[in-house]
Amino acid sequence: MLSFFAQFSAPGYSPEVFRNVWITLIVGFIFVAALSFAPTKLRRPIVWVATFLAGLYYILIWLWPTPVNLTDSDQPLGGVEATGRWLTNAQSGVSSITQTLTAMLLGLGVFSVLRLHTNKLMKKQKDWAFSLVLLLSMFTMIAVAYTDYYQNQNNPKLVDQANWGFFQYAKDFLFDGMLQAMDAAMFSSIAFFILFAAYRAFRIRSVESTVLLGTALIVMLSLMGLAEYYLSKGVIDRITGGNPGHFMNNFALAEVSRWIETNVQGPGIMALGWGIGIGALSMGLRLWLSLEKSGGN
């Protein structure tokens, strides 16, 4: 069984990897085809069993006692140690499977985008020109980036810009020059909305909003190194005479903002995290045991 999982960690580019890819593809297609022909009543238990087994591994590796300092040449003492070793050794194979499965989601996303926009383009629906731009951009990036990747794998000298060819410059232009720049531009536009939202929302309309405003102002000031430096070094140090034990040091901007962080922000975030954690645990259990009606149907 262990050798089965070990296959999923074969070194990249090795013949074993390509062999396993083909085997997995064929077995996968057969499995999906068989599942689609299976009666509906049978499908549900198959999904339940698969979900339960997948979750069971992670529950076991979390809870099962792990043998300490057990080397590969040592014989495990009894079933508990043997199971612990098996769970530990199977981890990398299980990890490879989950990496592959989650990577397939990217492929699923690409397939979905392709299907949607190809349909739009073929039927010349509204804004079909945008679909054309999207598909052209996607295929150009795929072609250029894969060629660059392939060339880099076979010629490590391409790390140095002096050895770049057409595809390296093209990828640099498309990725760094266009995609990244547009990404940054879109993200930076948030700053404008935050400024205007702060102006409109931070109004002293009640006691609560006044407390919120005061706290926000202190936190904003504490983010400004200049304000914190001169309020601490200039104002507080003048009052305290540089005595670190002086009571007034508690009112330095750095101290006040740290107090807010550790005594107000921190506990608030932890309380939220606690609630979210309990919810996630309960949802995780329901999914693992296939108690979620919508997931099981």
Next chain:
Amino acid sequence: MEKLLNINRYLMYLLLALAVSIPFFLPSSCTIIPTLTKTSTQDLYINLMQLPEGSTVLIESDWTVSTRGESAGQFEAFLKIARFRNLKFVLLSGGDAQAPQVALNSIARLNSQFKAAGLPELKPWDDYVALGLFTDPASMWQSVTTNFRQAFASKTAFDPAAGQQRSVYESPVLKNIKTSKDLGMVVIVTASASLDIMVQRMSGKGTKIGQMVTGVMAPESLIYYNSGQVAGQSGGLRGVVEMETMMSRGVNYSADGKEPFVKAPQFSGKIAPLPESLKPLDRGMSYFASLHAALILMIAAVVLGNVGLLMQKKKGGAK
């Protein structure tokens, strides 16, 4: 009064654009801002600088250009420390498909700086191995803690000496690392919740963790530092500037007999500034004046809005 309550949004957008742009046109000497360093950032820097030379650090780079203002400075600070301390590192990503390429671009950019300064470049295989994107970081970190020598078993990199792809475990970076406890440190530069996934699986497993996060994430990730789960934190642009301050001024260090600029009472030793060849150390500082201008504008806008509201209330009361 009405005008104060209803300032035109486009005027504010214009003011913000000007406020953040003008500092970039000022000489760098005008935009150097003295900044106090927080204990959390000090601890991160001290831990990194205390790593034995040649140690291997596992760094998860989960940022893209959308948070370049903060994350690029943090990543570059790490790379400069790695160059200075001859640290080797394993580079991987677990949050964004673009992140591996963005990190490699940063290394290439810094390598050209190192080359110009006469320093050795960071070489793939010898100084670092790039393992790419892990679409399921949770299971990857689980593997790192349970069976390190198998966690990256499928990963290969080009060995220039052998002229072929070889297992990354045969590289100088990983050949002596048997378990995760042999790693000098695990560092994450992130703008996402990948931090939680990593800390939940790595803390308490005998490896020090350092986190470099965005300003938005800093308050919630500080909880990991306060609880002792991570060794140090650099948060946001302010964190980058603090790192750069320590890199350029040292810690508990004074060359001319004056009081040290960065005092770290929790650390008994002292750390000298990084050498001139690694300067300039101003990636974060070059943006800091713009951040100040934006925050001042935001505070002014909030104050003006409230002055208008108070005046309106006063006028209403007088009636």
